[in-house]
Amino acid sequence: MHSNKREGSIEVVLYERTELPPPAAERADCVHDRLVELEENGHVDAVTREEWVKRTPVEDCDDELRDTYLSxxxxxxxxxxxxxxxxxxxxxxxxxxxxxxxxLVMPAFCLAVYDGDDVSAIYPHNDDEDGAKTVEDGLQALIGEDLSDATPEALAAD
Structure with a gap:
């Protein structure tokens, strides 16, 4: 008998900078809306939205931010x-x-996918084989679509 039930709980966290310019804030809102749709349609179990600073001194980094980055x-x-x-x-x-x-300079926004307590994917990231994997790629991966041939150009964090 085949079952679609997941073994673990898939949670997606949308991390975003505390202060974003209006176009980036609008994009983050759109990403969040799409994540909520994915949750409502059963592609993920939970969606959380969290803020982080644009940059922080490495030696005086907030413990939670440091632990998140290290994970x-x-x-x-x-x-x-x-x-x-x-x-x-x-x-x-x-x-x-x-x-x-x-x-440490954080991206404007980022998707972290957790399977239970374990990080299972971070978007954006760079893959030597396929190049940059964007937040959009992460959204598509959550619904099972592969956009490896349509990856847009990656930009630096600042």
Missing amino acids: FESWADEEGVRLTPFFQTRECFSSAAGEHTDW
Whole structure:
């Protein structure tokens, strides 16, 4: 007997910067609306929307943001993909410290797909075989469509 029931619970988190310019905020709203449709149609079990900062000093990073980023990095290492250029570490001048320090720069928005407690996919990311995988690719993957031949150009995080 064949069953469509999933073994785990699929949750998708839409992370977005706290301050987005209007066109990016509208795009994030559209992505969220599509995720809600996927949840309503049974493609995913839960959808969450969370905010994160544009950039943060690496040495003084919020624990939750650090743990999230490290889990993304761990997933990328296991999958043989890269999070750059979407997530970057850059040297920036800190007026408070009066010196240059490393800062983690987050993408405008990102999809994280969790199977139970485990990260099962991050969009955007870079795959050496197929190139950049965008948030749109992530949406299509959630409904089982492959857009590997139609991947748009990837842009850096900042």
